[in-house]
Amino acid sequence: MFAFAPLDAVVGVASTAVDALAAGVAPLAGGTATAIAIVLFTVAVRLLITPLTVAQVRGERRRAALAPRIAELRRRYGSDPAGLQRELVDLYRTAGASPLAGCLPALLQAPFFLVMYRLFTSGDPDVLAGELAGVPLGHHLTDGLAGAAGPLFGVLLLGLLALAWLASRRMRRTMAAGAALPGGSAMAGAAGPGGAAAGDAAPGAELLGRIMPLLPYGTLPVALVVPLAGVLYLVTTTAWTALEHTVLRRERAISPPTLDRNS
Template identity: 40%
Template sequence: MDLLSFPPLAATLDAAYALLMGLADLLQPVAGAPSAALAVIVLTLLVRAILIPTGVAQAKAEQTRARLAPKLREIQRRFTDDRERMSRETMKLYADEKASPFAGCAPVLVQAPIVGIVYALFLYPAIAGHPNALLTEELLGVPLGTSLAGSILGGAATGEVALVFGVVVTLILAVAELTRRLLRPATGSADAAPGGEALIRMAGFLQFGTAVVALFVPLAAALYLLVTVSCTLVQRLMLRRRFPIEVGVRE
């Protein structure tokens, strides 16, 4: 069953579609043909602005995890052979610190439905029973419903398609590399879980997965991904300054 066909979700998706196309109409006199693509960018910026509080909550949770990491590692060291005692001491530590081990999960759960609705605008050929006109709009001659992989497999790839997707994917890769370098965690900041440092290093390389996804989704979704990763990088850099992570501190 398609969840987005559920009446409340379908109505929400249709309202988001109306907002997006309204933005495109508003921008058309200024932007001309690329107005729909610009509307995608503007809508994405609006969504990222709405989700700023969840980013703040995630930054606070990250700061708390880093602050408690030395104590958590000590608990693990002391109770390696007693998992039940380790779990009790871990929960006691979080309770004493008035923190939650799940603090970073709630913001993700809040973001998911909002991001899901917006992302669906760029994937579904029909919205609430009517055609998704957004996907027929163009950017530099390339319809926003075109995917690079689909064009290649369908034998419809053109120089314009290669150029537009090449620029978008290259920019996503550049942002991913900046994210990996600028937000690379110091060794002492890794979570106390066994293998935590290796998992964090691996997560840095997973940033590049967004560029791979952009090859297979419609151009509208690829633009959304580019703006999203760019905004996320800027936001995280700003929040990292507001909520700095001290590493290597043992009490």
């Protein structure tokens, strides 16, 4: 799966980087050096793509700022779809925003996450070398829970569950805030560009509103089938996402967004 030359080449470079980090911390970390290297490498990659996340947050703020005006246009051009489309394009152009501003950064991040997933689940003997709390990094849940494996996997899975719950709760609050905007709907914060759902009548909006908050829990079934190294990666990257949300979106929670082009 995912086995083709370009991806394997990038994964090879990533594997070399993890090995170098492990060698660097080995004098202090001993047998846990590779586990620590996985965490450090994951954080380094997330820092590398932070500008994409910042761009995504800015796109969300601009769309939120435009939401009241979009709602007014929908009221005025409810029976004229072509006219509504023209006015929306003009509004986005005038505001210096883009209906895809919040989507493209997320799409651009996908290759990074694919490489990371492949790296920590490929069975590379170098990456899976070492151990954590006496458990080999290549150990799977299906290999048994004897000794330290049971408590270790239990702690990591509980951590993932807690992070998923926080992400789901945050998503529900974002959707509720979108519903409070003029002309907003339950999917205003998640249905797409500028609250693309046209009120509560948007096709599939109610179903999507129920499914979206469940998506963060998707890390749990993945954690059940990947080796310990993959679980450690999932916990690290999910925790980083929670930290990013707290830091980057804090200002948005304190003050309402504006249409300042330099924001």
